[in-house]
């Protein structure tokens with residue numbers, strides 16, 4: 001039996017497993033099978049595996065609920081950062097992820113006493129091979145139409161380094177089935193995205209304020225996707241709707257975060273994603289080498305009660321500034 005933590009960043013839910021507590025060296029097949037089973041049992045979006053690193057304080061690997069591995073996860077990295085910070089008594093440090101070593105740190109709370117972390121989202125890649133996205137001879141897709149997708153939309157493709165396609169839309173479009181249809185086709189057999197893609201629709205709310213909803217590769221719609229909110233912030237800078245170096249408010253179905261896009265002269269190298277890292281449950285579970293997994297005990301913490309106040313305040317704000325926007329039930 002091992003202990004684990006159920007957590008969320010903007011209600012994007014994860015179980016954190018510290019591999020030092022596992023008595024054997026797990027295979028990736030076992031990690032994938034545990035993820036599929038435990039995500040169904042706990043209604044979570046993915047598993048975060050924490051292990052030793054020779055390059056950083058610790059390493060984080062992310063598995064989506066369908067068992068596929070993702071190269072990055074922004075909301076998950078905040079949760080992992082808090083777990084490592086409390087385990088090792090550190091406040092500002094690096095975490096190794098699949099393709100990059102990223103800086104994370106505890107920062108001032110955005111609301112109440114909610115533990116808040118800032119995590120680096122990087123690298124920022126625009127070449128279509130990085131996603132990958134096949135679009136004729138095109139090398140990049142930045143604020144451009146793709147006639148075969150939704151007409152009247154301008155799309156941007158970014159890998160941070162997990163793949164995202166983002167478009168600003170009017171509220172009627174985010175309320176429609178357009179995003180689900182498009183994202184489902186991009187994440188099935190298709191001519192463009194051979195490895196699938198995270199698809200985000202963005203609604204402008206006001207000066208420096210946007211709403212982002214993401215259909216995640218390997219999961220489906222989630223309450224929020226950190227790398228998507230970071231990439232969507234960058235898209236607003238590219239579109240001249242916001243400025244680098246200045247925090248932008250991103251609302252989502254699970255609450256809100258702040259992002260800061262860093263770079264100048266059209267070269268953007270990283271984005272800070274700032275938001276909650278909430279531990280909702282202490283779990284006891286069993287994991288076996290052949291991929292079996294079971295939750296034996298789940299004890300709720302009090303943390304979500306405080307987070308809910310913030311989430312409710314965000315919803316209330318959204319109802320006032322954009323009454324037509326239909327929020328997801330969570």
Ligand SMILES: N[C@@H](CCC[C@H](N)C(=O)O)C(=O)O
Pocket residue numbers: 012062064069070071072073074075076162163198216217218219222224225226227228
């Ligand atoms: N929710 C995550 C992203 C998780 C991975 C994604 N589904 C993918 O496959 O790239 C985030 O907060 O960034």
